[in-house]
Amino acid sequence: MREDGDGLSVIVQVVTRWILVLIVVYGLAVASFGHLTPGGGFAGGVVIACGFVLATLAFGGRSGPARAFHRRVAQLEAAGALAFLGVAALGWTLGHFMQAWMPRGSGLTLASAPFLVLLNLAILLKVGAGLFAGFMVLVLFDRLTDAPREGEGGA
Amino acid sequence: MTLYALTFALLGVGLYGLLAKRNMLKKVVGLVIVEYAVNLLLVAIGYRTGRGAPILLPGDDPALFAAGSVDPLPQALVLTSIVIGLGATMLLLAMVLRLHQRYGTLDVDRMDRLRG
Amino acid sequence: MDTILVGFAVFLLLGSAAALAMRNLLSAVITVGLVGMGLSILFLLLGAPDIAITQVVVEVIVVTVMIRVTTRTADEERGRPRSLVAVVAGVGAVLVLVGAALAAFASLPAFGASRAVPADWYLAHAEPATGATNVVTAILLDFRGYDTLGEVTVILAAIAGALVIARHIAGDGTRDAGGEPDRAPQTRNGEEAPHA
Numbered sequence: 001m002r003e004d005g006d007g008l009s010v011i012v013q014v015v016t017r018w019i020l021v022l023i024v025v026y027g028l029a030v031a032s033f034g035h036l037t038p039g040g041g042f043a044g045g046v047v048i049a050c051g052f053v054l055a056t057l058a059f060g061g062r063s064g065p066a067r068a069f070h071r072r073v074a075q076l077e078a079a080g081a082l083a084f085l086g087v088a089a090l091g092w093t094l095g096h097f098m099q100a101w102m103p104r105g106s107g108l109t110l111a112s113a114p115f116l117v118l119l120n121l122a123i124l125l126k127v128g129a130g131l132f133a134g135f136m137v138l139v140l141f142d143r144l145t146d147a148p149r150e151g152e153g154g155a
Numbered sequence: 156m157t158l159y160a161l162t163f164a165l166l167g168v169g170l171y172g173l174l175a176k177r178n179m180l181k182k183v184v185g186l187v188i189v190e191y192a193v194n195l196l197l198v199a200i201g202y203r204t205g206r207g208a209p210i211l212l213p214g215d216d217p218a219l220f221a222a223g224s225v226d227p228l229p230q231a232l233v234l235t236s237i238v239i240g241l242g243a244t245m246l247l248l249a250m251v252l253r254l255h256q257r258y259g260t261l262d263v264d265r266m267d268r269l270r271g
Numbered sequence: 272m273d274t275i276l277v278g279f280a281v282f283l284l285l286g287s288a289a290a291l292a293m294r295n296l297l298s299a300v301i302t303v304g305l306v307g308m309g310l311s312i313l314f315l316l317l318g319a320p321d322i323a324i325t326q327v328v329v330e331v332i333v334v335t336v337m338i339r340v341t342t343r344t345a346d347e348e349r350g351r352p353r354s355l356v357a358v359v360a361g362v363g364a365v366l367v368l369v370g371a372a373l374a375a376f377a378s379l380p381a382f383g384a385s386r387a388v389p390a391d392w393y394l395a396h397a398e399p400a401t402g403a404t405n406v407v408t409a410i411l412l413d414f415r416g417y418d419t420l421g422e423v424t425v426i427l428a429a430i431a432g433a434l435v436i437a438r439h440i441a442g443d444g445t446r447d448a449g450g451e452p453d454r455a456p457q458t459r460n461g462e463e464a465p466h467a
Contacts (some may be wrong), residue, residue, distance in 0.1 A: 175361030
């Protein structure tokens with residue numbers, strides 16, 4: 001069950017499995033409705049990063065939902081930054097950089113400021129992946145130095 | 156005014172920890188406290204007594220809203236500052252781990268002696 | 272209201288002092304997490320729910336990572352303070368700060384009486400101009416979008432720096448955070464010691 005010695009008890013794992021989806025959905029909601037309610041890309045991104053941190057701690061770094069995610073997390077982070085830049089650059093089609101280029105609907109909905117929703121989601125990707133990468137770096141360090149190594153790599 | 160004074164005291168506590176503590180991790184804690192103090196001071200400067208959050212609710216009168224909210228500008232900048240602070244703290248912690256790996260201690264004075 | 276605010280601020284102050292005074296690093300880290308939670312309640316009372324939410328979740332991650340680092344390094348703080356010079360420098364810096372604070376107080380408007388002119392403009396124009404009812408988001412992503420762009424860049428740089436340092440720590444040349452830790456060490460640059 002514990003393939004490499006880390007990970008928490010079965011109770012924590014089962015509960016984590018239940019609430020992980022809720023955490024991710026909550027993070028997405030906080031980010032996408034950031035222009036109407038408290039929250040936004042930063043808060044939503046950190047919420048999602050928290051969810052994956054929980055999964056990593058509960059299941060251990062090598063198994064569970066964290067695994068598929070953490071291999072490409074650095075690329076995801078860069079993708080978030082590029083998405084922000086891309087959404088901002090599309091403003092050039094209407095005039096200048098970072099101009100709100102999407103048509104605005106009315107009322108208090110997602111469509112009332114779609115440009116801000118896109119930017120919020122880009123920041124969500126950026127911050128969520130970035131912070132999770134930072135966490136993985138520090139946790140991975142644990143595992144690397146605990147694992148028996150042949151020879152003495154590094155300084 | 157008392158809140159300003161307490162915030163500055165918090166900044167002083169963090170600064171003292173940053174400069175006078177020997178343990179690298181304690182220094183990081185001191186830096187985190189300094190961040191708290193600066194963020195708190197900025198938000199406190201934008202506060203207006205008796206006014207609410209700068210979020211327009213359905214049915215609010217825009218004119219009343221403009222006269223009844225706290226200053227949103229410091230809040231927007233502090234929001235960025237918090238997340239940047241988190242990134243910087245993570246970078247610092249990675250450096251702390253590297254130092255510990257290299258010297259086997261977190262004590263800056265002992266690191267000085269071990270250098271070379 | 273003001274008494275509640277001041278009460279929380281005193282709590283923050285005492286908590287921070289306790290965190291710095293504690294010998295046990297794990298307790299210190301957990302205490303500073305508690306201070307961060309108190310700070311987020313204070314933000315909420317100051318009319319900044321956006322920041323309160325962000326502060327709570329950021330605090331959770333910071334404390335988790337710091338506990339991880341603390342248990343990894345497992346170093347109790349030694350008794351003596353650093354050295355006389357460092358203590359004098361610390362106290363001196365705090366005194367300079369107090370002087371600067373006294374000078375700054377003179378020019379600050381009283382607490383709760385902010386006279387910032389841009390605030391009213393933003394509050395009046397945010398919703399018509401951007402469609403966002405949350406004025407903080409409107410400023411963050413629209414009026415001051417360039418700030419946010421720079422901020423995104425700073426985070427990218429910080430995390431990239433952490434990744435590079437961690438790769439050095441690991442010292443086995445794995446390509447990214449998800450590399451297999453058991454892979455045999457590869458020589459990536461000239462720094463690695465030659466293996467037997």
